[in-house]
Amino acid sequence: MNFREYKIGSRMFGVALGGSMCITLLLPSLDIASVEATNVSMDKQLTAGYETGWNVYDPLMLGHHKPIKVLLKTDPTSGKAMEPEYAYVYEKGTPFPGGVNHPNNLGGRAQRLSLSIGKIGEAHSGAGAVFLIKTDDQKRAYIEDATITMGWNPDAVLKAAGDENVSHAGAGKTLFVREGCWWCHTLLPEQTQDWQVFGAPPMLGDFNGESPTAFGSDRKAPDLLHVGSRNSSREWMMLHFYNPRLVQPHSIMPRFDYLWGEVDAEGKKIDYAKWDSEFNAYRAGKRDVPPDVPTYAANSEVRWLIDFVLNMK
Amino acid sequence: MFKYLFSKNEAIPAGSSAVYFGFSAIVWFVIGTGLGAFNASKLAFPDFVHGLEFVSFGHMRQVHVHAVIFGWISMAFAMAMMYITPALGNTKLWSEKLGLWNCFLWNIGLSVGLTVLWAGMTSGREYSDFPWFIDIYISLFMALPLGVNVWMTIINRRTQGIYTTNWFFAAASFMLIIVFIVGNLPEYFHLTGLTEAYLTWWFAHNILGLWITPVAAAIAYYTIPKVTGNPLYSHRIGHLHFWSIVVFYSTPAAHHLMSAPLPEWLKSFASVEGVLILVPAIAFVSNILMTMEGKWNMFVENLEVRFTVTGALLAIPLNMQGGFQQTRAINWYIHGTGWIVAHAHLALLGFSTFMEVAAVYLGLQTILKRKLYSITLGNIHYWFLLIGFTVYWVSMTIAGLIQGAGKIYEVPYIDVVIAEHPYMIARWLGGSLVFLGNCVWLYNMWMTTRVGTLVPKGRMPHELAYER
Ligand code: HEM
Numbered sequence: 001m002n003f004r005e006y007k008i009g010s011r012m013f014g015v016a017l018g019g020s021m022c023i024t025l026l027l028p029s030l031d032i033a034s035v036e037a038t039n040v041s042m043d044k045q046l047t048a049g050y051e052t053g054w055n056v057y058d059p060l061m062l063g064h065h066k067p068i069k070v071l072l073k074t075d076p077t078s079g080k081a082m083e084p085e086y087a088y089v090y091e092k093g094t095p096f097p098g099g100v101n102h103p104n105n106l107g108g109r110a111q112r113l114s115l116s117i118g119k120i121g122e123a124h125s126g127a128g129a130v131f132l133i134k135t136d137d138q139k140r141a142y143i144e145d146a147t148i149t150m151g152w153n154p155d156a157v158l159k160a161a162g163d164e165n166v167s168h169a170g171a172g173k174t175l176f177v178r179e180g181c182w183w184c185h186t187l188l189p190e191q192t193q194d195w196q197v198f199g200a201p202p203m204l205g206d207f208n209g210e211s212p213t214a215f216g217s218d219r220k221a222p223d224l225l226h227v228g229s230r231n232s233s234r235e236w237m238m239l240h241f242y243n244p245r246l247v248q249p250h251s252i253m254p255r256f257d258y259l260w261g262e263v264d265a266e267g268k269k270i271d272y273a274k275w276d277s278e279f280n281a282y283r284a285g286k287r288d289v290p291p292d293v294p295t296y297a298a299n300s301e302v303r304w305l306i307d308f309v310l311n312m313k
Numbered sequence: 314m315f316k317y318l319f320s321k322n323e324a325i326p327a328g329s330s331a332v333y334f335g336f337s338a339i340v341w342f343v344i345g346t347g348l349g350a351f352n353a354s355k356l357a358f359p360d361f362v363h364g365l366e367f368v369s370f371g372h373m374r375q376v377h378v379h380a381v382i383f384g385w386i387s388m389a390f391a392m393a394m395m396y397i398t399p400a401l402g403n404t405k406l407w408s409e410k411l412g413l414w415n416c417f418l419w420n421i422g423l424s425v426g427l428t429v430l431w432a433g434m435t436s437g438r439e440y441s442d443f444p445w446f447i448d449i450y451i452s453l454f455m456a457l458p459l460g461v462n463v464w465m466t467i468i469n470r471r472t473q474g475i476y477t478t479n480w481f482f483a484a485a486s487f488m489l490i491i492v493f494i495v496g497n498l499p500e501y502f503h504l505t506g507l508t509e510a511y512l513t514w515w516f517a518h519n520i521l522g523l524w525i526t527p528v529a530a531a532i533a534y535y536t537i538p539k540v541t542g543n544p545l546y547s548h549r550i551g552h553l554h555f556w557s558i559v560v561f562y563s564t565p566a567a568h569h570l571m572s573a574p575l576p577e578w579l580k581s582f583a584s585v586e587g588v589l590i591l592v593p594a595i596a597f598v599s600n601i602l603m604t605m606e607g608k609w610n611m612f613v614e615n616l617e618v619r620f621t622v623t624g625a626l627l628a629i630p631l632n633m634q635g636g637f638q639q640t641r642a643i644n645w646y647i648h649g650t651g652w653i654v655a656h657a658h659l660a661l662l663g664f665s666t667f668m669e670v671a672a673v674y675l676g677l678q679t680i681l682k683r684k685l686y687s688i689t690l691g692n693i694h695y696w697f698l699l700i701g702f703t704v705y706w707v708s709m710t711i712a713g714l715i716q717g718a719g720k721i722y723e724v725p726y727i728d729v730v731i732a733e734h735p736y737m738i739a740r741w742l743g744g745s746l747v748f749l750g751n752c753v754w755l756y757n758m759w760m761t762t763r764v765g766t767l768v769p770k771g772r773m774p775h776e777l778a779y780e781r
Pocket of ligand 1: 347374
């Protein structure tokens with residue numbers, strides 16, 4: 001065994017690799033860590049919750065243990081009408097998102113406001129919580145735990161909102177990741193040209209607390225970051241997910257009919273084979289109209305996915 | 314092979330782990346390219362097979378990518394390390410037993426990992442898609458034992474110097490572990506937001522730049538001199554290659570996110586460093602091509618040389634693309650289009666795969682001391698791979714340019730989808746050709762182990778190529 005010059009070589013290697021990691025890891029993380037959260041990122045993380053990629057709370061990625069976003073029109077304690085406002089309901093045991101668990105994720109000012117006025121430091125996931133996004137008198141956004149500040153509890157808020165104002169966008173984002181929508185769709189209008197079609201590119205602070213960001217790198221389909229503003233029709237989404245070729249004959253998007261599950265909204269068993277053969281007959285010109293798409297059940301996976309898509313304004 | 318897992322190290326025939334790794338790699342290559350062809354068919358004909366979650370494109374794509382990267386490419390690398398490292402140190406592999414266990418655990422881990430991905434259990438981070446428990450398994454039971462075997466073999470070598478190839482092997486297997494640990498920090502510690510996005514691409518960039526590219530090149534530094542009998546043209550250039558990989562290739566991760574709101578200094582820095590990748594690239598290609606001097610006839614006559622040199626030649630367009638497509642001037646046009654998919658396959662299916670195919674051909678023949686069963690089938694394999702790849706690359710590049718034009722001229726998206734359709738079909742056909750070629754290869758190698766002519770002691774398999 002004869003080392004000599006290789007000792008020097010190995011040390012040089014350490015210095016080179018260490019130096020490179022210093023520039024590409026340490027400096028950027030310091031820089032990124034100081035980014036101030038915008039209200040967009042507060043909305044995104046409160047909607048999606050702790051994690052929408054693989055995690056121990058939801059190992060099979062079924063969309064469990066996710067928050068619910070509701071549009072609140074009546075005050076849950078007094079029952080009186082109020083200025084409509086979004087509330088993010090974390091039922092008992094639902095893990096909190098990054099910014100609530102680690103408020104320093106929110107960046108200096110938003111962190112201070114959220115802790116001092118918003119009281120998020122006192123939130124406790126064992127008890128559940130209802131979060132709001134508030135702005136102070138100088139229009140600076142922060143997160144507020146309404147369970148602490150106003151005594152709103154999750155059940156009361158869900159009840160006050162009513163089913164039609166409930167969005168399972170957080171569970172839907174899990175499905176977005178699980179079903180690999182991001183292999184075709186991006187969530188990142190580029191800073192150069194294409195935002196004129198797909199909407200404004202995100203800003204520096206629009207991602208704090210979000211995981212995974214699922215930007216997508218390989219675009220074979222329209223960017224979806226603002227799709228809800230382009231097309232807000234549930235009906236269209238339903239047809240399109242069941243079979244994209246119903247509304248767009250040239251689409252290469254896969255069918256997501258299996259997200260309907262076993263039964264439709266009325267509890268009837270869905271006969272996929274029959275639908276298929278009728279659709280084939282339609283395509284072959286043997287039928288004038290395509291078969292009807294079954295209405296999805298209120299707790300079906302596709303409902304969550306549509307909630308998520310329509311929530312991307 | 315399984316019986317050796319529990320026998321004494323001394324009782325295991327030398328080269329067993331290389332053979333085991335080699336055949337695993339070929340099988341994963343067949344599976345991986347089969348999945349690739351299946352995916353391609355779905356992008357051409359979305360209703361091809363439908364109605365089942367398990368065959369939907371979104372569930373299958375990452376399975377293809379990880380089967381080819383960690384099954385085919387990385388196992389072929391491991392196979393190469395298992396026989397080249399000791400050969401260059403004039404010694405035996407440090408532990409055949411560890412090598413066999415390594416391969417066994419590798420196959421198990423990869424199968425579990427791919428199943429998990431297939432079920433949709435993904436971290437949602439491109440290239441680091443495996444959930445973190447698989448990542449930990451990979452670093453501890455796949456990458457670490459490989460590294461230990463390589464490092465110990467090099468330390469126990471019986472030569473004075475360390476040849477360039479072994480420099481690369483030792484460093485790359487170390488960097489693989491580092492990349493796996495650091496690149497997955499977001500999953501271990503739940504880092505979020507831009508940090509997560511950036512580290513995703515830090516991982517992706519470095520798994521390619523510090524593992525796949527250098528090891529593939531290192532293999533060529535062995536195969537070409539070994540088979541042609543020419544000494545390496547220049548060790549100095551080899552060292553330039555090595556050091557510039559470490560310094561330049563490890564830094565431009567941010568160039569994958571040029572259109573994201575990362576800090577501007579980071580993007581500019583990455584972009585400049587990205588152009589500097591041309592330094593190791595040119596060093597490598599020129600070194601290999603100069604080594605061929607006087608032996609260019611072997612490019613035609615010898616299968617291993619033909620594969621390796623084709624790979625080296627493909628590295629030229631690869632690095633020209635790579636160096637410049639990530640600058641702001643070009644990136645805005647082709648970012649996120651099929652151009653990038655074409656580029657990825659130029660790197661992995663073109664440059665890298667051709668190097669490893671040569672190493673596996675050479676290694677299996679040398680260790681088994683058997684001549685290739687059929688040169689004709691070998692030639693068919695070569696041409697199927699080359700033609701299939703070329704069709705893939707050309708069609709996806711064109712599709713990418715169409716997408717780019719559609720992007721900046723704001724063409725309604727569906728028109729872009731329609732315009733791409735013929736190229737999607739072409740890609741599928743090209744990919745299927747690659748898959749068929751690999752089936753032929755598997756058969757050929759299997760027959761080699763069974764009935765290949767025995768090579769007499771002291772001779773190289775390729776010397777007998779045209780003898781009966
Ligand atoms: C039978 C031959 C092959 C076919 C048909 C094929 C097909 C595909 C398809 C359809 C995709 C998805 C691309 C997209 O999203 O637009 C893909 C991605 C990919 N394939 Fe293959 N592939 C083949 C061989 C290989 C081989 C041999 C490798 C590497 C050794 C490889 C590595 C990759 C990688 C890295 C990606 C991800 C590309 C990206 O992120 O843009 N493929 N492949």
